[in-house]
Amino acid sequence: MNTPDLFSLALADALWSAxxxxxxxxxxxxxxxxxxxxxxxxxxxxxxxTLLAAQGVSVELASLVGATAVGFVGTAFARRWETPAMVFxxxxxxxxxxxxxxxxxxxxxxxxxxxxxxxxxxxxxxETGVNAARTGLILGALAVGIAAPTLLFHRHRPVV
Amino acid sequence: xxxxxxxxxxxxRDVIDLSxxxxxxxxxxxxxxxxxxxxxxxxxxxxxCDWLDVLVSPNAIIAxxxxxxxxxxxxxxxxxxxxxxxxxxxxxxxxRRVESGELNRFQARAELxxxxxxxxxxxxxxxxxxxxxxxxxxxxxxxxxxxxxxxTFAASATAMFVRQELARRHVNQLxxxxxTAFAAGLIASSAAVFRWSETPxxxxxxxxxxxxxxxxxINAAEDMIKGHMxxxxxxxxxxxxxxxxxxxxxxxxxxxxxxxxx
Numbered sequence: 001m002n003t004p005d006l007f008s009l010a011l012a013d014a015l016w017s018a019x020x021x022x023x024x025x026x027x028x029x030x031x032x033x034x035x036x037x038x039x040x041x042x043x044x045x046x047x048x049x050t051l052l053a054a055q056g057v058s059v060e061l062a063s064l065v066g067a068t069a070v071g072f073v074g075t076a077f078a079r080r081w082e083t084p085a086m087v088f089x090x091x092x093x094x095x096x097x098x099x100x101x102x103x104x105x106x107x108x109x110x111x112x113x114x115x116x117x118x119x120x121x122x123x124x125x126x127e128t129g130v131n132a133a134r135t136g137l138i139l140g141a142l143a144v145g146i147a148a149p150t151l152l153f154h155r156h157r158p159v160v
Numbered sequence: 161x162x163x164x165x166x167x168x169x170x171x172x173r174d175v176i177d178l179s180x181x182x183x184x185x186x187x188x189x190x191x192x193x194x195x196x197x198x199x200x201x202x203x204x205x206x207x208x209c210d211w212l213d214v215l216v217s218p219n220a221i222i223a224x225x226x227x228x229x230x231x232x233x234x235x236x237x238x239x240x241x242x243x244x245x246x247x248x249x250x251x252x253x254x255x256r257r258v259e260s261g262e263l264n265r266f267q268a269r270a271e272l273x274x275x276x277x278x279x280x281x282x283x284x285x286x287x288x289x290x291x292x293x294x295x296x297x298x299x300x301x302x303x304x305x306x307x308x309x310x311x312t313f314a315a316s317a318t319a320m321f322v323r324q325e326l327a328r329r330h331v332n333q334l335x336x337x338x339x340t341a342f343a344a345g346l347i348a349s350s351a352a353v354f355r356w357s358e359t360p361x362x363x364x365x366x367x368x369x370x371x372x373x374x375x376x377x378i379n380a381a382e383d384m385i386k387g388h389m390x391x392x393x394x395x396x397x398x399x400x401x402x403x404x405x406x407x408x409x410x411x412x413x414x415x416x417x418x419x420x421x422x
Binding site for chain 2 (some may be wrong): 017019020029091093095099100103109110139143
């Protein structure tokens with residue numbers, strides 16, 4: 001893909017994922033002053049993932065990179081707006097949640113029980129397994145990514 | 161450790177009550193287990209206890225406050241979960257103000273009363289519109305065209321309205337999810353039924369995204385990474401169950417509308 005194409009892809013991706021993050025931020029009732037930060041986190045994470053995936057990086061690894069960026073930027077925003085980082089990181093990570101893979105896994109289960117023969121059953125089983133594994137891996141990547149700042153730099157002796 | 165005066169038994173009762181109240185608000189509104197445990201401990205010690213032992217379980221918090229020779233233990237049930245970042249943010253700030261000595265026990269109680277009765281920032285119609293827009297944006301991210309965008313907006317905005325109505329009537333959480341996914345799926349199917357688009361399936365997968373249990377699933381993974389295994393497992397199971405309910409509602413709608421494949 002050449003540079004202007006990549007640029008317009010990134011721009012469109014940032015716009016739509018910012019709007020997606022906005023909707024969920026409102027659903028999660030975030031403080032009004034944090035809305036722009038939530039949109040920025042959503043746009044940043046998803047845009048990074050799309051750009052990396054366009055370069056041939058796997059979705060799982062690209063999700064980890066995107067979520068880590070959201071984690072660090074969210075932590076910086078949290079200092080600036082004096083609110084827990086999770087306000088930004090949760091809204092920002094929502095566009096990265098592998099909803100479609102999760103559904104395909106669930107539909108695979110339903111296809112499995114309604115499969116007419118062994119071959120169709122094996123195909124459904126494969127579909128379920130692959131999609132469930134991707135869902136799990138991406139979710140793990142999201143959690144590690146947004147927790148990265150705390151895990152790496154904010155270590156302190158546990159109080160409890 | 162700095163020396164603290166031993167608290168009276170009555171004071172101890174007040175401190176444990178306030179700490180658990182703050183913890184309950186956090187757990188109920190989508191905070192991760194680590195934050196709940198830390199906040200309860202910090203509040204309690206800031207309000208004059210020597211130590212608090214805190215156990216966060218998925219639907220209860222148990223804490224023991226100790227001060228001098230006295231100790232008291234209390235269990236607080238935590239039921240129902242609704243993500244609300246304003247509450248999490250407000251409790252976080254309260255805990256910091258108490259720690260810095262700005263608020264005493266009585267002011268902290270007044271603040272907790274205020275936090276518990278805060279109305280939401282966004283009215284329900286704004287939420288309906290923006291959640292519809294969010295799912296419609298997802299359909300663009302999945303490569304849908306403008307017809308799909310419009311259908312997804314209508315489907316998920318209606319679904320959000322259905323969800324609000326059912327939640328207000330205290331319908332079972334999973335039943336609410338099934339019914340909401342059904343409503344979203346039925347309207348989103350129209351793109352395929354009337355052949356409005358080349359990629360009608362995109363509307364179906366995008367329209368139900370408002371139900372995806374993103375917060376429980378992310379929290380589940382984060383809790384487990386940080387060593388809160390039980391809370392993480394329960395939240396993960398909740399997330400899987402909700403996802404299954406979405407698939408069930410969607411599949412019912414697709415079967416009824418005669419749409420195949422996703």
